[in-house]
Amino acid sequence: MxxxxxxxxxxxxxxxxxxxxxxxxxxxxxxxxxxxxxxxxxxxxxxxxxxxxxxxxxxxxxxxxxxxxxxxxxxxxxxxxxxxxxxxxxxxxxxxxxxxxxxxxxxxxxxxxxxxxxxxxxxxxxxxxxxxxxxxxxxxxxxxxxxxxxxxxxxxxxxxxxxxxxxxxxxxxxxxxxxxxxxxxxxxxxxxxxxxxxxxxxxxxxxxxxxxxxxxxxxxxxxxxxxxxxxxxxxxxxxxxxxxxxxxxxxxxxxxxxxxxxxxxxxxxxGVIEGEAKDVPPLAQPATPLAGSQQLTAPASGIVVYRAKVGARLKAGDPVFDIVDPVTDAVTTVTTTNDGVFYMRRAIRFVYAGAPMGRVTGETAIRSGVLIGA
Incomplete structure (x- = not known):
């Protein structure tokens, strides 16, 4: 070394x-x-x-x-x-x-x-x-x-x-x-x-x-x-x-x-290291375009209650998280429009309106321009 x-x-x-x-x-x-x-x-x-x-x-x-x-x-x-x-x-x-x-x-x-x-x-x-x-x-x-x-x-x-x-x-x-x-x-x-x-x-x-x-x-x-x-x-x-x-x-x-x-x-x-190559396991999920991932955002401020586990395979319409307003008692449910994997989410549990909350993979491109956040 x-x-x-x-x-x-x-x-x-x-x-x-x-x-x-x-x-x-x-x-x-x-x-x-x-x-x-x-x-x-x-x-x-x-x-x-x-x-x-x-x-x-x-x-x-x-x-x-x-x-x-x-x-x-x-x-x-x-x-x-x-x-x-x-x-x-x-x-x-x-x-x-x-x-x-x-x-x-x-x-x-x-x-x-x-x-x-x-x-x-x-x-x-x-x-x-x-x-x-x-x-x-x-x-x-x-x-x-x-x-x-x-x-x-x-x-x-x-x-x-x-x-x-x-x-x-x-x-x-x-x-x-x-x-x-x-x-x-x-x-x-x-x-x-x-x-x-x-x-x-x-x-x-x-x-x-x-x-x-x-x-x-x-x-x-x-x-x-x-x-x-x-x-x-x-x-x-x-x-x-x-x-x-x-x-x-x-x-x-x-x-x-x-x-x-x-x-x-x-x-x-x-071939970078000498040894017997292992059989590779199957791919857990097929590759998808980054432009196909859905960026979920918070429609309101409040307490975040995730209803989908990170890594879960979701269907369009499945609930991903709720936003709870403890003053008005309003509960707003956010669903996915994609069939895909809920591959990442925010770690905080209280958010402002418009905050990016997580992403779900998708097979069809739905976004253009800059595809990654700050």
Whole structure:
């Protein structure tokens, strides 16, 4: 295991933070996989799963079973970890700017990247083209001058991931079932992982509109491919996905161990780790478009009483939650218009009118524009 420390720009006098990455194996021998956890710093189940995975990778490397490379960042957001206000952990947004830690990641344009590679493209070697493109991307990111701590964190994470064939961003939701966000292009490669993890929902979108960490890698690769055309071969698109490790309170050794083992089994199947690949279980639920998920909102303020359990398979018209007004005695029931899985919901139990309350998957696209919330 090679440990690397990446100092962040100090924003204020007397403070300094660093990002720490762990490298296992050798990318020159096989596929390179990048994993990071808890970019939203308060999403602790992802961090515990990553720590458990790190311990397992140490053992596998000692056994001589690494056939590719794994770069792991178990604590992807040291800035967010420090943000506590009156005892409340605020890990989703950067306190100085208000920016979401997992939105609007800046990537060089496809045209600029292609221009940087120039004559180094091969007309017949897709693997060579992938290598020079990734090398050029890392060069371009290295030329960006981060002005503050927040920008330097994003730049360090992008640089680490830009060398990889597979990018996995480990998160969790508020209260949720295990689910996965990925692109249609990445889905064939990610499907075995979703099966191994027991994902109860898979949401597909080429561009959700939020420029989230996993998506900017896949989007850039797709744009480069489109501009190069068939005359310049390029290997499989960057495989990228966000894994949502259930809800924020789902923190226990058994669950983290099972998730880490599922990732190891996936890496074995990919040939990154030597071993006998396991038969993957059936997919719990078919993949659906992210644009098909119904966003449920509170029609009034009041006490929330959930009537559907998280992870439940619902039919259109099924009650999902009630809003109780303890002053007027009014009880307002919210139902789903989708057949699908109630895959995530808010953790609070008193809401304001118009508050987003949860989502139900759906097979038919019903939304457009920006598909993910702040």
């Amino acid at each position: 090679h440990t690397q420390r990446h100092p962040l720009v100090s924003t204020t006098l007397g403070t300094s933070r660093e990002l720490v990455s762990f490298r296992f194996g050798d990318g020159a021998r096989g596929e390179s996989v990048y994993l990071q956890a808890s970019l939203h710093a308060d999403e602790t189940p992802a961090m515990l799963a990553a720590w458990t995975l790190k311990r397992r990778l140490v053992e596998l490397e000692a056994e001589g079973r690494m056939r590719g490379e794994v770069v792991l960042v178990p604590v992807a957001n040291p800035i967010g970890l420090s943000q506590h206000v009156l005892g409340q952990f605020l890990g989703r947004f950067e306190a100085n700017s208000g920016h979401n830690f997992n939105r609007s990641f800046p990537m060089p344009s496809a045209d600029a990247l292609i221009e940087r590679v120039g004559a180094r493209f091969s007309s017949g070697d897709a693997a060579h083209n992938a290598r020079v493109l990734r090398g050029a991307l890392v060069e371009m990111l290295g030329e960006i001058n981060a002005k503050n701590e927040f920008e330097s964190l994003r730049l360090a994470l992008l640089t680490l991931a830009s060398r990889a064939d597979i990018v996995l961003d480990l998160h969790c939701s508020l209260e949720a079932t295990m689910h996965v966000y990925t692109s249609p292009a990445s889905w064939p490669a990610i499907e075995p992982l979703a099966r191994l993890l027991g994902a109860n929902g898979v949401l597909l979108a080429t561009d959700s509109g939020g420029q989230s960490f996993d998506e900017v890698h896949a989007l850039l690769w797709n744009e480069v491919r489109a501009r190069l055309g068939d005359g310049t071969p390029l290997g499989a698109p960057n495989i990228a996905a966000t894994i949502e490790h259930r809800g924020q309170r789902d923190v226990d050794y058994e669950t983290a161990s099972a998730d880490a083992q599922a990732i190891v089994d996936y890496l074995i199947a990919r």
